[in-house]
Amino acid sequence: xxxxxxxxxxxxxxxxxxxxxxxxxxxxxxxxxxxxxxxxxxxxxxxxxxxxxxxxxxxxxxxxxxxxxxxxxxxxxxxxxxxx
Numbered sequence: 001x002x003x004x005x006x007x008x009x010x011x012x013x014x015x016x017x018x019x020x021x022x023x024x025x026x027x028x029x030x031x032x033x034x035x036x037x038x039x040x041x042x043x044x045x046x047x048x049x050x051x052x053x054x055x056x057x058x059x060x061x062x063x064x065x066x067x068x069x070x071x072x073x074x075x076x077x078x079x080x081x082x083x084x
Contacts, residue, residue: 002041013051021056022081033057039065048072054081 014036021033033056039045040063049072052059059075062068 003039003045004042005044006039006042007046007048008037008050009046009048011049013053015053016055016059018054018056018077018081022078035059035061037061039063039068041065043067045069046071050074051076053077 016034016036018033021031025031025033035058036052036055037047037059038061042062042065044067045062045065046069047060048069051074053074053076055077059077060070060073
């Protein structure tokens with residue numbers, strides 16, 4: 001929260017392993033699952049050339065961020081996942 005000049009780049013994969021969360025959220029809609037990458041009040045952020053898969057909830061969330069660049073991202077979850 002409130003960080004500046006951040007770069008996350010590479011060929012890595014962030015796997016949220018959300019299957020257990022998806023099952024739990026099907027049973028209980030009140031359960032809040034975690035977000036893979038959440039940025040709040042950040043400036044000058046670059047996220048590039050990464051893979052985000054199987055998030056328990058949202059894959060990427062930005063709130064009140066400025067100068068944010070997201071490029072070359074691969075985002076994937078199963079069609080029956082409860083994460084979007």
